[in-house]
Amino acid sequence: MYRKHLIILLCVNVILFACSRKNDTPSLFAGFKAPANFPTTAYDIVKNPVTKEGFELGRKLFYEPRMSRNNTISCGDCHLQTSAFTHHGHDVSHGIDDRLGSRNAPPIMNLAWHPAFMLDGGIFDLDLQPIAPIINPVEMDETMDNVLRKLRGIPAYPELFRKAFGTPEITTARLTKALSQFMVMVVSSNSxxxxxxxxxxxxxxxxxxxxxxxxxxxxxxxxxxxxxxxxxxxxxxxxxxxxxxxxxxxxxxxxxxxxxxxxxxxxxxxxxxxxxxxxxxxxxxxxxxxxxxxxxxxxxxxxxxxxxxxxxxxxxxxxxxxxxxxxxxxxxxxxxxxxxx
Amino acid sequence: MKVKFVFIYILVISAIVFQACSRKDDVVPTGGGEMSTLSIQFDNIVGAKKLQLNTGAYVNASGETFNISLLQYYISNIKLQDASGKTFVVPQDSSYFLVKEGDGASQFAKVRVPTGDYYTLSFVLGVDSLRNTMDISKRTGVLDPATGMDNGMYWSWNSGYIFFKLEGTSDAVPADPSGQHKFRYHIGGFGGYSAPTINNIKTVTIDLRNGGIPRVRAGRQANVHLMVDVLKVFDGNTRVSLAKNSTVMFSDFSTLVANNYVNMFFHDHTEN
Incomplete structure (x- = not known):
C-alpha cells in the first residue's frame, strides 16, 4: 500500500517538475535554430524565446486582416510567401482602400539578423516594427488600441494568448512579441x-x-x-x-x-x-x-x-x-x- | 484513501508553487523616512489667458491669432531636492506622466516622496532616451503605444516618443488641400539609436522657494502649482511664426521650438 503511494507520489513529482520547466513544449517543435553557415543573430532570442504556441499565434496574427481598420488587409497581403514575402509585381504596395505606399515592400526573411528595419532603418527593434504598418494611413490605417479591442472580442484569441504567454491578456507587447516569434522563424537558408x-x-x-x-x-x-x-x-x-x-x-x-x-x-x-x-x-x-x-x-x-x-x-x-x-x-x-x- | 492522499499532496505542492510565483520584489524607497504624496499641477495657460480648447483666441509674438485644438506632453524623471541638498529621485517606473489639456486628472502628476521640505523640483519634458529604446514589455501605462496615448504620442516609423504635441488653427496658416488653416507641432527626438540625430529631451529645473516650498507630510497632499505658458512655444531665442512654420515635426527646426518651450514652466504657488 505504502509502496503504491510512493510510486504515485513520484509520478506527481515528475509531472510537477515537468510543468515548472519553462519553454518546454510537448511536441517536436524545434524553436529557433540558426543555420550553420549564419552568424549570430541581432535579435535577442533569449528575451523572447520562440515557443510552438507563440509561433503559431504570431503566424495567425500575421495573416489576420483585423489588424486593419476595415478588416481587409493582413501583413501577408503585401508580404506574400510565394514571392519570398514581398509584394510581387508591385513597385509600391497598395494597402487599405487601395491606397498606395511610397516604397517597395521588403521581404520578411532572416529578420533575426537585421539590426534595424524598414528601408531607412527607422525602427531598431523587431518588436516595435508591426506598429508601423498597423497605424500607417496607407497600409492598415488602424490604431493599436482598436486592434487589441478587436482581438479581445474574438473568443479564440484570449485562449491563444494564454497558451503562448500563460494568461489570456492581450497587450501591445504580447501582440508584437508573438509576431516577432513568427518572423524570426521565417528563415531562408536552403538555397x-x-x-x-x-x-x-x-x-x-x-x-x-x-x-x-x-x-x-x-x-x-x-x-x-x-x-x-x-x-x-x-x-x-x-x-x-x-x-x-x-x-x-x-x-x-x-x-x-x-x-x-x-x-x-x-x-x-x-x-x-x-x-x-x-x-x-x-x-x-x-x-x-x-x-x-x-x-x-x-x-x-x-x-x-x-x-x-x-x-x-x-x-x-x-x-x-x-x-x-x-x-x-x-x-x-x-x-x-x-x-x- | 489513495485518491485523497494524492489530492492533499497536490494541494500542498501547488500551494507552495503558487506562493513562490506570487512573490514580487518589493521596491524599497531610497530616500528613507515616511512616504507621502506630492502632487505637481501643470496648469496650461496662454499668456495672460486661461487655455480653452477650440474656443479661446490667442495672439503670439508674431501677431498671429490662433486657437488650440490639442495640447499634450510627457513629464518624466521627476526629482526633488530638499533643504539639505539631498536629492530624491522618484522611481522610474512611477515617473511617467502624459499631461493632456482637456483631461483634468492628467494635469496632476502625483508621486510618492519621503516626507520633508523641498526647495527644488526637476523633471524631463519628454521621455528619456533609455525608455525610448527599452523592450516593448516595459512600455506600459502612458508609454504603451496602444492604450496609453490617445491621439498618438509615438512615431512608429522612426521609433521614438513624441514629447510635445500642439495643434490648432490660425488664419495666418496657408490653407491645406482640405481648406483648413491647421498648424501641427509634434516635437520629439531622443538623439538617435545607432546614428546620432536631434535630441529634444529637455530637463526643467524649478526653484520652489519664491512660490512657496512644498511641505510633504504624512496624511496630507501638497500641490506644487505650475503654470505652463504655451505662448513661450512661439517666442524665446527664436520667434516662431505660424505662417512660416505651420508644421513642425522631426526636423532640425524642431530643436529651436524645443529650446523655446523649455521656458514654458513657472512656479505660481504651492498648496500645502
Missing part, C-alpha cells in the same frame, strides 16, 4: 548556395562558379555573405525618384545620409521583382545594366560605385547564373510559414 557552402553534396556549375568569383570581387562589399547584406545604408546611384524619397536622411537628419537606403539582401531575388526601394527595375538584367552604365553621380553616392561597375556581357551572364543559386524554393513553399486553414 543552392547554402547547400554548396555547407558541403551538402552540391556543386556550382561552371557558370555559377565564375559568377560567384565576380560576385566576390564586385558585389560582396555591400551584399555581404551569407546574408547578402551588410545592413548599412548606401546611395547606389539610382538617383532621386519622382517623390524625392530621402531615405535614411529622414531618420538621422544628417545631410550625408540623403538618398541612402538599407542594402537589401540578394537572397530569393528570383522571386522578388521589382527591385530597388521604389521598385523601379523589373528585371535583374536591368539592375546590372544600372550598375555598369547608369550610375548617377550625387554627393552621397557610395564611393565604391563611382564610375560604375566593370562587367562584360559574359560577366553579367555568369553573375546572373550565380544569383539564381540564392533562390530557396523550400522557403517559399514551407507550410509552416503559410496561412493555416
Amino acid at each position: 543552392k548556395y547554402d547547400r554548396v557552402m555547407r558541403g551538402e553534396g552540391m556543386q556550382f556549375t561552371t557558370a555559377e562558379s565564375a559568377g560567384y568569383k565576380i560576385f566576390q570581387q564586385q558585389c560582396n562589399s555591400c551584399h555581404k555573405e551569407p546574408l547578402f547584406s551588410d545592413f548599412t545604408y548606401r546611395n547606389n546611384g539610382i538617383g532621386a525618384g519622382p517623390n524625392n524619397d530621402l531615405g535614411r536622411y529622414d531618420i538621422t537628419l544628417n545631410a550625408a545620409d540623403k538618398y541612402k537606403f538599407k542594402v537589401p539582401s540578394l537572397r530569393n531575388l528570383g522571386f522578388t521583382a521589382p527591385y530597388m526601394h521604389d521598385g523601379r527595375f523589373y528585371t535583374l538584367g536591368g539592375v546590372l545594366d544600372h550598375y555598369t552604365n547608369e550610375i548617377q553621380d550625387m554627393p552621397t553616392l557610395d564611393p565604391l560605385l563611382k564610375g560604375g561597375l566593370r562587367l562584360s556581357a559574359t560577366d553579367k551572364e555568369y553573375l546572373l547564373a550565380f544569383l539564381q543559386t540564392l533562390n530557396d524554393t523550400t522557403f517559399i513553399t514551407d507550410r509552416r510559414f503559410s496561412e493555416q486553414p
